[in-house]
Amino acid sequence: MNDIGASQFYSAFWDYYIAIISIVSVVGCAVFLWLQSRRTVKAQVNARGEILTTGHVWDGDLQEYHNPMPRWWIWLFYITVLFSILYLILYPGLGTQWKGVLNWTQVGQYQGEVKTADAKFGPIFAAYAAQPIEQVAGDARARQMGERIFLNNCAQCHGSDAHGSRGFPNLSDGDWLYGGAPDVLVTTITGGRNGVMPPMGAAVGGKAEVDEVANYVLSLSDSANDSVKAARGRAKFETICAACHGADGKGNPAIGAPNLTDKVWLYGGSSATITETINGGRNNVMPSFKNILTGPEIHLVAAYVWSLSNSGKASTAAPPAPTK
Amino acid sequence: MDNAVETKPLVSPGVAEARSAAVGAAPREVEIQLYARREEIYPRQRVGDSLGIFQKWRWATVWATQIVFYGLPWLQWNGRQALLFDLAARKFYIFGMVLWPQDIIYLTAILIIAALSLFLFTAIGGRLWCGYACPQTVYTEIFMWIERHIEGDRARRMKLDKEPMSFRKFALKAAKHGAWIAVALWTGFTFVGYFTPIRELTVEVAAFAAGGWSLFWILFYGLATYGNAGWMREQVCKYMCPYARFQSAMFDPDTLIVTYDRERGEPRGVGSKKSSRAEQNLGDCVECKLCVQVCPTGIDIRDGLQYECIGCAACIDACDHVMEKAGMSKGLIRYSTERALEQHYAATGIWGHVLRPRVLVYSGILAAVTVALAVAVAMRVPLKVDVIRDRGALAREVEDGLVENTYRLQVMNTAERGQAFGISATGLPGLEIASEPTFDLPGAATRSVMVRLRARPEDIPPGSNKIVIGVKSLDDAGVAVEEKTVFLGLKR
Numbered sequence: 001m002n003d004i005g006a007s008q009f010y011s012a013f014w015d016y017y018i019a020i021i022s023i024v025s026v027v028g029c030a031v032f033l034w035l036q037s038r039r040t041v042k043a044q045v046n047a048r049g050e051i052l053t054t055g056h057v058w059d060g061d062l063q064e065y066h067n068p069m070p071r072w073w074i075w076l077f078y079i080t081v082l083f084s085i086l087y088l089i090l091y092p093g094l095g096t097q098w099k100g101v102l103n104w105t106q107v108g109q110y111q112g113e114v115k116t117a118d119a120k121f122g123p124i125f126a127a128y129a130a131q132p133i134e135q136v137a138g139d140a141r142a143r144q145m146g147e148r149i150f151l152n153n154c155a156q157c158h159g160s161d162a163h164g165s166r167g168f169p170n171l172s173d174g175d176w177l178y179g180g181a182p183d184v185l186v187t188t189i190t191g192g193r194n195g196v197m198p199p200m201g202a203a204v205g206g207k208a209e210v211d212e213v214a215n216y217v218l219s220l221s222d223s224a225n226d227s228v229k230a231a232r233g234r235a236k237f238e239t240i241c242a243a244c245h246g247a248d249g250k251g252n253p254a255i256g257a258p259n260l261t262d263k264v265w266l267y268g269g270s271s272a273t274i275t276e277t278i279n280g281g282r283n284n285v286m287p288s289f290k291n292i293l294t295g296p297e298i299h300l301v302a303a304y305v306w307s308l309s310n311s312g313k314a315s316t317a318a319p320p321a322p323t324k
Numbered sequence: 325m326d327n328a329v330e331t332k333p334l335v336s337p338g339v340a341e342a343r344s345a346a347v348g349a350a351p352r353e354v355e356i357q358l359y360a361r362r363e364e365i366y367p368r369q370r371v372g373d374s375l376g377i378f379q380k381w382r383w384a385t386v387w388a389t390q391i392v393f394y395g396l397p398w399l400q401w402n403g404r405q406a407l408l409f410d411l412a413a414r415k416f417y418i419f420g421m422v423l424w425p426q427d428i429i430y431l432t433a434i435l436i437i438a439a440l441s442l443f444l445f446t447a448i449g450g451r452l453w454c455g456y457a458c459p460q461t462v463y464t465e466i467f468m469w470i471e472r473h474i475e476g477d478r479a480r481r482m483k484l485d486k487e488p489m490s491f492r493k494f495a496l497k498a499a500k501h502g503a504w505i506a507v508a509l510w511t512g513f514t515f516v517g518y519f520t521p522i523r524e525l526t527v528e529v530a531a532f533a534a535g536g537w538s539l540f541w542i543l544f545y546g547l548a549t550y551g552n553a554g555w556m557r558e559q560v561c562k563y564m565c566p567y568a569r570f571q572s573a574m575f576d577p578d579t580l581i582v583t584y585d586r587e588r589g590e591p592r593g594v595g596s597k598k599s600s601r602a603e604q605n606l607g608d609c610v611e612c613k614l615c616v617q618v619c620p621t622g623i624d625i626r627d628g629l630q631y632e633c634i635g636c637a638a639c640i641d642a643c644d645h646v647m648e649k650a651g652m653s654k655g656l657i658r659y660s661t662e663r664a665l666e667q668h669y670a671a672t673g674i675w676g677h678v679l680r681p682r683v684l685v686y687s688g689i690l691a692a693v694t695v696a697l698a699v700a701v702a703m704r705v706p707l708k709v710d711v712i713r714d715r716g717a718l719a720r721e722v723e724d725g726l727v728e729n730t731y732r733l734q735v736m737n738t739a740e741r742g743q744a745f746g747i748s749a750t751g752l753p754g755l756e757i758a759s760e761p762t763f764d765l766p767g768a769a770t771r772s773v774m775v776r777l778r779a780r781p782e783d784i785p786p787g788s789n790k791i792v793i794g795v796k797s798l799d800d801a802g803v804a805v806e807e808k809t810v811f812l813g814l815k816r
Binding site: 036037038039042045046066068072155156161164 | 357
C-alpha cells in the first residue's frame, strides 16, 4: 500500500485545508443553529392576540403567514452536528494525518471481508485439498466449484466448455501436450507452460522441401496427402523434426511437442496450415496461476479439468489410505 | 430555514378576508421566535354515546387493514409461507408465484398503480388515504383507543397531565406505555415476518434466541410505531409528510373536502333559548367548539381548508351530533366541494361533477396499467434464459471440418417444481447441437448450461449470422423461451 502522504504530488497543506474546512463547517452550522433558535422576529397580531403574519408584504397584497417549525425539529439538526463530530472522531475524515479512533481503512475493510470469507469457505477448500484429485473429481459439488473457477480464470482462452480454440488446446478430448495425469495438470496450472516450435523453413530447405515434410506429417495421421512427396519428406523429418516430435512423430510430453500421428491439431490440420507452422514456427504461452489462484483452488480446478476427459474413471470410493 | 414562505393552499376566500381585516384592524406587532413549542393536542374521541358514521368507517378500515397486515404472514401455501420476501435469497414468494429480482418491472407497475390510485382518489375524494388508510392514521387511532381506555378521554387526560406525579398517575402512564410498546413490538415482529419466515421467527423470539438483523428490525419498526403513533402523531402529518404540501396540486374546485358551510353557520354564537337564532341574527354554528376538540391535528375547520386537515371527518360526526340535538339539520360541516358551496348545489350536483377530464385521464391510465400488469403476470413464463456467447473463442474448426460455436446459457427455473428442459437452435441450415440437448433443473434454481452448435462451413456465410436458441420445458409445453444470438463463421 502506498502512503499517499509520501507522494511528491501531495503536500501536507491539503490535510490542513480539508481539516479546517470540515471543522469550520460543523462548528459554523452549530453556531448558526444556536443563533437561529434564539433569534426573534417581529410579527403582526390581530385584535384577539393571534399571531397572523410575519408582517412581510410583497407586491402590495402577498403576505407571509407565520407558520413556525416545531422546536423539536431543531434538535434533528443538532443531532446531525453531533453525528458529524462523532464520525470525524471515529473515521479518518480530516486529511491523512488523523487516522480515526477506529483506524478504519478501505483496504482494512476489504482484508477483513476476505478473512471472513476465508474462515467460511477455507474449511471446504481444505477438505477437498486433502483428497486426491481423482476423488475430488468424483464429487459433484467439487466439480461445480472447479467449473466456477475455470469459468472465471481459464475460459478466456480454453472456452467455457474447455474445448479450446485455434491455438488453445482442447482440454476435454483426452489428448495432452504435456500429459494429463492429475499431478501434471497441477504443475501446468501452477507454473504455466511455454511451448516453442522454432521456424524450421530454412533448416528444412526451400519451398518444395517444406511441402514434402508437410505431406509426410499429414501421412503420419493417415490424413489426405501426396504419398510421393510424403516419402521424399520422410528423411528430412527424421533428421530435423524428430529431435522434438520423435522419429515416429508421436511427440514428447516432456517438452510439450505435439503428437502428430493423431488427428488432433492445435492450429489446424490442412496442408497450408502445417506449411505455415513449419515456416513460421509457433509460440504458445500458458501463464502461471501461482499468484492468481491459491493451492486449494488449483487443486479443485485441476480436478474439474481432469474430470472432463476421465468422466468414467473418477473414483467415488473412499480415499486410499496414505502409504507414508 | 427561517422566513420560509408558507402559503396555505386553498384557504376559502372568506378566511383570507377575515384575516386581512383583522390585520388591518389591529396592526399590532410582537416579537416572536422562529421555532414554536409543540402544543400537546388532546383529541376528544367520543361525542355522544355512539360513533358517528365516518368514525365507524374509519374503524372499519382500521380493522380491514390490520387484519390483512397482521394476518397475511401466517398464511401457508404449498408448505411454505404464502407471502414471503426472502431478501437474502432474492426470491419473493407471492402465493403461487415466485418473483426474482429480474421481475422488478412488476414492482414498477405496482408503484405506478399506487401513485395513480392516490391521484385519482385524491382528485375525487380529497385526502381519503390520510383519513382512512394511512398507517400513521391507523396506528394513531389504535394508540388513542388504548389511551382513552387507560387514561380517559380529552378532559380527564388534560387534567391528568396537569397533576403532579403521583402513584396513580405513574401507574396509568406505565400501563399506557406498556400497552403501546406491546402493540408496537407486535407490529415490528409482524413486519419482519414478511421478510423472514414468521413461524421460525416466533420460535426464535419465544426462546429469546432471535438475534442480529431480525432483532434489530423488530426493535426498529417497533420503536418507529411507538414513536410515530404514540408521540409524534399529527407532527408527522404536519411537518414530515410531503403529501399535505402538494395536496393543492391534486385538488380542484370539484374535489370532495371536509368543509364548514360558512354561509349557513355564520355569524356563530351560543345564543339564547329565549328567542330564535334568526331573531338574534345568529347562524347555525352554536360555537360548541366540539369540532375543534375532536380534531386530531388541532385545527379549527371553520377557518376553511388547511394543509393540516387529514380528512378524517371527525368534525363532521361531532357537528352532526350537536346539530341533531339542537334540532337543526345535519351537515353544517360536511363532505362537499368548493364549487358546490359556492353555487349551492346539493349532493346530486356533486356527483354530476365527478366525471371531469382530470378524473377520466387518471382512470384511463390507471385502467391501462392495471390491465397491462394483469396480462403480463398471467402470461408470465416461469423460465428465464440468458445466452452468453463465448467471447474468447470466436469459431473453431472441429472433426469433419464442421464449424463450432460455444454458448453459455444462464437458465433460471422460476417455477417451484423441478423440470427437464430441451434446447433447440434454429436460423442456419443444418445447425446441430453437439452438446447434451437436454438438462434438468430443480425448482426455483439457476444454473449455467454449455451449448455447442455445429454447422457445415459451406452453409454458413462468413462473419456473424443471426440464430435463435430456444429452451423448452419437456414437462410443460407452455414453458418456452427463445433468445437471439449470433453464430460466427470461419473466414474462407
